[in-house]
Amino acid sequence: MAQEEHCARVQPFLDRDTETWSYVVYDREGGSAAIVDSVLNFDAASGRTSSRGAEELVSFIQEKDLTLEWILETHAHADHLSAAPFLRQQLGGRIGIGEQICQVQKIFRDVFNLEREFLADGSQFDHLFKDGETFQVGKLTAKVIYSPGHTPADMAWLIGDALFVGDTLFMPDVGSARCDFPGGDASELYRSVRKILSLPDQTRMFMCHDYPPKGRRGYQCETSVGEQRRENIHLRDGVAEEDFVAVRRKRDATLSVPRLIVPSVQVNIRAGQMPPAESNGTIYLKVPLNQL
Template identity: 50%
Template sequence: MAESRPEVAGFYDEKTGSVQYVVVDPATDRCAIIDPVWNYDEAAARTSTESIDEIAAFIAERGLTVEWVLDTHPHADHFSAGVVLGERYGAPRAIGEKVIEVQKLWKKIYNFGDDYPTDGRQWDRLFADGDTFKLGELEGRVMLSPGHTLASITYVIGDAAFVHDTLFMPDSGTARADFPGGDARTLFRSIQRILELPDATRVFVGHDYRPEGREARWESTVAEQRRRNTHLQDDPSEDEYVAMREARDDTLPLPDSMLAALQVNTRGGRLPEPEQNGRSYLKIPLNQF
């Protein structure tokens, strides 16, 4: 139905292969920003705003009102720009409620002190499985879909599902499940739940790594994923999928920015508190991985 079909604009970040989204209710010109990227140069330890500036230009050109800034999970390969954009537009920020478990896990890894809260207060709303929210006249629904991380959720807005790092484009398969708190068996079950959505549901992925150098893509459908996804098309059993996923994950390096990104993203996209000289510092756990 036309009234349940949001407009979706994707913004591709070449460095990380990430896709950021602006989801628009055409009836009201209200929008949500999903998984915005705060650019980070590892060599210089410097943040910048090229990616969100592109989003801001689109919003300004269209005269949109930002109603939500949404994260699907605490990302491992880029800093979240949720706080930057939430403050810019005065919009509430949200993530899945299981982020609390991710915070507790990474608090131990980083050996953070009591000044690092693990109750999700860094966001304005923590979504539970099945929660709903309004985007203009559209209804959004939250599906818990862990496996890649403990906290991963899928946003279903009208006929569009934003599946983060669970499914990739069909020629790229599915997401890794070997980060702390990840689990391949849980991921398989989350994927099956996504594939139970109506066939025509548009599926928007969180990354595209452009296999064989093709152009970046980020939209498919549930039917296409079920039929053509290279990790799912032969209808593997749960055990077969887990064996494939775990063997593949054993060959993958950690993302370059993971140890920097998680201490920012589990704070909702905030840098650590500045020290007495006014600068923030990242903490890297040596020989942890």
């Protein structure tokens, strides 16, 4: 029984437009839940948002009669908008992210020349987690693992026996996340991954994104620490830091800017809230020319 109490139930949800996995993770008694990396649908051409994907998470939690305790972000995503405020309005719960979000807020406050009232202190979130901090999701004990490199503020969430790594790692046949965003660092990512891969081999690992390579059928979201150590094309055991950094920098130089980085970052550094409406009552997102 004690061992079962450490086992999390995990329900994945795929947003195909942004190739993002969101998760509902809950204890086996079915009482309490957390959501990791939710998605608010956004049409860049029209500027229209929709909660249709997030509504699937709401329906699942209601059908299972779960209590939502946490709405967790692994980092301030650059490829999709967070649905955290919608989920909190519908289900309650607290929005949490790593305390280093303040670094990212300071960077992009200047990039977007945000309003004077915007504070780069993380106060937009309900809780800022520290590295090594523990908390509960019902009977599941969760631990925070600081994992910078993709951005300065990435966190992995170990909830029971399930590890949610955000953009730090992808499936073994895809490799690792880019490190060329402001504040990113390939050497830091290497060290973060080595820390993550020091967990027991059987630890289940859940991805935030999947980009299926040629020859592989369908999207996948789950692997394990042991599988990553054996098979990750960028960071398997035996790959030296300098070799990884060289590969990562060469790869990053070929990548285009994420399609939704401009709206995503402006919204996600606000815990998913939109910028304040202007004098005509309309909300606007800025496009900084020649900056990103």
